[in-house]
Amino acid sequence: MSHAFCAELEARLVRYVQVETTSDEASSTAPSTAAQVDLQRMLEHELHQIGAQDVLLAENGFLYATLPATTTKTVPRVALLAHVDTVAGVGEGPVKPRVHRRYDGAPIVFPDDELLVLMPEINPYLGKKLGHDIITASGGTLLGADDKAGVAILMTLARHLLAHPELAHGELRLCFTPDEEIGVGIRHIDLSRLAADFAYTLDGGEVGEIVYETFSADKATVSITGVSTHPGRAKAKLVNALQLAGRIMTALPHTHLTPETTDARQGFLHLYKLEGAAAACTMHFILRDFEEEKLAEYARLLESVCADVRTSEPRARIVCRITPQYRNMRDRLQQDMRPVTYAVDVLKAMGIAPLSPPIRGGVDGSQLTAMGVPTPNLFTGMQNIHSPLEWISVQDMETAVKALIALVQRWAQ
Numbered sequence: 001m002s003h004a005f006c007a008e009l010e011a012r013l014v015r016y017v018q019v020e021t022t023s024d025e026a027s028s029t030a031p032s033t034a035a036q037v038d039l040q041r042m043l044e045h046e047l048h049q050i051g052a053q054d055v056l057l058a059e060n061g062f063l064y065a066t067l068p069a070t071t072t073k074t075v076p077r078v079a080l081l082a083h084v085d086t087v088a089g090v091g092e093g094p095v096k097p098r099v100h101r102r103y104d105g106a107p108i109v110f111p112d113d114e115l116l117v118l119m120p121e122i123n124p125y126l127g128k129k130l131g132h133d134i135i136t137a138s139g140g141t142l143l144g145a146d147d148k149a150g151v152a153i154l155m156t157l158a159r160h161l162l163a164h165p166e167l168a169h170g171e172l173r174l175c176f177t178p179d180e181e182i183g184v185g186i187r188h189i190d191l192s193r194l195a196a197d198f199a200y201t202l203d204g205g206e207v208g209e210i211v212y213e214t215f216s217a218d219k220a221t222v223s224i225t226g227v228s229t230h231p232g233r234a235k236a237k238l239v240n241a242l243q244l245a246g247r248i249m250t251a252l253p254h255t256h257l258t259p260e261t262t263d264a265r266q267g268f269l270h271l272y273k274l275e276g277a278a279a280a281c282t283m284h285f286i287l288r289d290f291e292e293e294k295l296a297e298y299a300r301l302l303e304s305v306c307a308d309v310r311t312s313e314p315r316a317r318i319v320c321r322i323t324p325q326y327r328n329m330r331d332r333l334q335q336d337m338r339p340v341t342y343a344v345d346v347l348k349a350m351g352i353a354p355l356s357p358p359i360r361g362g363v364d365g366s367q368l369t370a371m372g373v374p375t376p377n378l379f380t381g382m383q384n385i386h387s388p389l390e391w392i393s394v395q396d397m398e399t400a401v402k403a404l405i406a407l408v409q410r411w412a413q
């Protein structure tokens with residue numbers, strides 16, 4: 001029996017992207033914007049309709065649901081997650097999705113911005129999607145396939161699994177999360193409510209992606225307190241904190257070990273903010289690498305530069321503080337690679353080459369993995385995210401649904 005999910009996926013994505021769900025970094029509430037709850041309410045209703053169990057929309061904007069086990073075997077509990085928010089700052093106004101049916105390879109134009117054009121010459125992946133149904137926005141906004149494609153894929157999967165109890169899988173947990181784009185959402189997840197041994201986020205790009213390597217990340221602040229006096233009577237008394245910050249900056253590498261001089265598996269030490277005045281100032285750094293030992297090396301380098309400046313100007317107070325942010329999930333996953341190997345097995349059986357590019361950033365899965373739930377990130381098909389040129393192939397989303405149907409059964413074998 002063959003299943004076609006394209007019509008359902010298209011209808012869901014088109015419906016979900018029209019609900020505005022931008023998250024807001026400046027907000028101090030959880031979720032950061034009430035608009036995200038509008039989509040969560042819609043999903044809550046749809047989950048009830050398809051017969052999901054334990055549907056719960058929490059105060060903090062997380063939506064949880066259960067797909068009961070269809071096997072009597074003891075099987076690890078797997079959670080599937082997607083985020084409902086979209087990134088701020090890309091255009092304004094409602095998203096107007098457009099479906100380009102049976103794509104013929106011609107440049108795609110956007111009615112709301114004549115200067116925009118999407119074409120295979122610049123986006124080679126689009127060139128591989130001839131005959132697919134491509135969804136874009138209208139030019140004035142992003143599409144929001146990041147991550148409403150993940151939401152549509154999971155809702156389609158859930159509807160299908162609930163209608164087909166003959167497909168043997170363990171208990172599955174669904175979780176739709178807010179505020180991924182501002183990096184704070186996942187911290188508020190209720191792990192006892194998620195109740196999962198392993199998880200996957202559906203928030204990746206091209207077909208085949210199984211991401212389980214990300215940066216390890218620390219941040220560092222260097223607080224410099226000088227000695228302030230009236231500048232007219234400052235000789236041999238004033239110690240200018242900004243001068244000292246300049247010396248620290250100059251002593252750090254600038255032809256290597258910076259974001260603008262590194263790529264692939266190279267890490268960096270990045271001064272991203274300097275604030276303050278002559279009396280006192282603070283330098284803000286991020287440290288990134290795929291290897292924790294390297295990260296520790298960058299911290300020692302920064303500390304030794306601070307120590308040199310401190311020695312040369314003992315009247316100043318220079319304090320360097322390193323704070324861990326997240327860790328490469330590979331290190332944790334290597335203890336139990338099943339979430340990755342099962343996904344690889346499933347893709348290979350479908351004739352799809354698995355891709356595991358190391359990600360020069362963090363994902364929600366990095367934090368979930370650090371919290372004890374190993375969580376690789378799987379493809380949805382989304383492309384050109386955080387841009388008005390964002391697009392997705394409906395057939396790529398269908399491949400994701402089919403891969404997940406096989407994957408949940410693989411866990412039950």
Ligand SMILES: [Zn+2]
Pocket residue numbers: 083146147180203
């Ligand atoms: Zn995303």
